[in-house]
Amino acid sequence: MASATGPEKTEAVAATESLGSELAESVRPRGETPPAPAPSVSTARHEGHEIMVTTTYEVVVDGRPVTARLHVDDSGMVSSPGLPYHRFASALDAVRVLVSTYPGDFRGGT
Amino acid sequence: MAPVTRKNVLRDQKSLNDYVRGVGLLKQRPSGRYTSEFNIPGPMEPISLYDIFVLWHILTGDSAIPPGGDPMRRNQAHRGPTFLPWHRRMLNLFEANLRFVLNDSAFALPYWDWTADGDSGSPFDAPVWRPGCMGGQGDPVSSGPFAFHANDPNTFSVHIETDAAGNPSQPDRPRGLVRDFGRSEPDGWPTLPTSGDMKAALTYRPSGPHPKPEDGYDTLTYDVDSDGFRSRVEGWLPASRPWMHNQVHMWVGGDMVPMSSPNDPVFYLHHCNVDRIWEARIERYDGRVYAPDMTAPADPYLGIRIDDQLGPPAAAGDTPRRMLGWVSSEHYVYDTLP
Numbered sequence A: 001m002a003s004a005t006g007p008e009k010t011e012a013v014a015a016t017e018s019l020g021s022e023l024a025e026s027v028r029p030r031g032e033t034p035p036a037p038a039p040s041v042s043t044a045r046h047e048g049h050e051i052m053v054t055t056t057y058e059v060v061v062d063g064r065p066v067t068a069r070l071h072v073d074d075s076g077m078v079s080s081p082g083l084p085y086h087r088f089a090s091a092l093d094a095v096r097v098l099v100s101t102y103p104g105d106f107r108g109g110t
Numbered sequence B: 001m002a003p004v005t006r007k008n009v010l011r012d013q014k015s016l017n018d019y020v021r022g023v024g025l026l027k028q029r030p031s032g033r034y035t036s037e038f039n040i041p042g043p044m045e046p047i048s049l050y051d052i053f054v055l056w057h058i059l060t061g062d063s064a065i066p067p068g069g070d071p072m073r074r075n076q077a078h079r080g081p082t083f084l085p086w087h088r089r090m091l092n093l094f095e096a097n098l099r100f101v102l103n104d105s106a107f108a109l110p111y112w113d114w115t116a117d118g119d120s121g122s123p124f125d126a127p128v129w130r131p132g133c134m135g136g137q138g139d140p141v142s143s144g145p146f147a148f149h150a151n152d153p154n155t156f157s158v159h160i161e162t163d164a165a166g167n168p169s170q171p172d173r174p175r176g177l178v179r180d181f182g183r184s185e186p187d188g189w190p191t192l193p194t195s196g197d198m199k200a201a202l203t204y205r206p207s208g209p210h211p212k213p214e215d216g217y218d219t220l221t222y223d224v225d226s227d228g229f230r231s232r233v234e235g236w237l238p239a240s241r242p243w244m245h246n247q248v249h250m251w252v253g254g255d256m257v258p259m260s261s262p263n264d265p266v267f268y269l270h271h272c273n274v275d276r277i278w279e280a281r282i283e284r285y286d287g288r289v290y291a292p293d294m295t296a297p298a299d300p301y302l303g304i305r306i307d308d309q310l311g312p313p314a315a316a317g318d319t320p321r322r323m324l325g326w327v328s329s330e331h332y333v334y335d336t337l338p
């Protein structure tokens, strides 16, 4: 059993501090533009054929394009990085929930 | 070192009290990092040790495997086989930090058995939400140890969040925690998982003609669409609706909804229960199996195979295999397994 001030504990804080600096180093340099919303790609083999379906959503709210990405998975369900535990049958529902979860990102509605 | 025992938060007042106190101490303790180092818009603010874990979770959730791939298909911590080992490791490091600030090497994280609440109709006033435990819902939460008191500089507050695109951001000023229980679809989910839902995940058996033992854990293509115990406990399958882990995030709502979900201290109690269910699967059904093994090609599976590195911190040398063996007489045990 380690003592109350044993090395095991300072190791935990040191590991968390080095985690912090490692994460900071991996962050995209300031000024580099974020990638445009990426398409979703689904692939399958069927009766000897190679199928590839690429989907890109273009979402506009109050006349402004939305940078939040919509992803469609192989089952056809839609998800978005701002709602990582949700999955939607409808892209409109996904945008509705984005708007109500992030009201600060969608100012200017009526 | 003797193993510590992770206990049900409702049946062990001491681990509850220590947890609450430890969270407060980690919130006060600086990490040495600042928001500007992560390109977080707004003023340059120091980041607490507690909030480094929030940021870690956000950045990991945006790190695709393979690199350059799609984090919504598979990332370092979610939507793939590393979901269970990655979060086991996150809990271990968080628990070790709590031991340090509490100056108590015997401290163990408590867990929240949400199936007990699911079985009793998912009440908003379940014991875990009482003021003497995690406090209830609200915008901001106004009861219990994480209630927001605007005039108290030491009040529990949220400093790191995400924008609608999932990028780390900070609120205009530190704000209170938000919980919004049992919203209906599509905003949230009206019920918590039941013990029957848990049993279905625990007893899942792959169907194919000659399943290998590890097929019960995960299968090709090891992503959000692949079948196995992992995707069932994470909550993607059966695909008709959310289950288990995802369902709990959606039921609690508020700050449990985005990738910054470790903002809510109940996150760790929730994931401790997910880890406990994984351990039950291992002990009662599968043994210590994981998929994929190292015969899976590095392209595109580097980073999820059993002996691959689990993302930062690299120095720790943690792999899925190491996490698989972590629960043992040397580390921690659970008071009961389902």
Ligand SMILES: [Cu+2]
Residues within 6 Å of the ligand: B057, B077, B078, B087
């Ligand atoms: Cu997570």
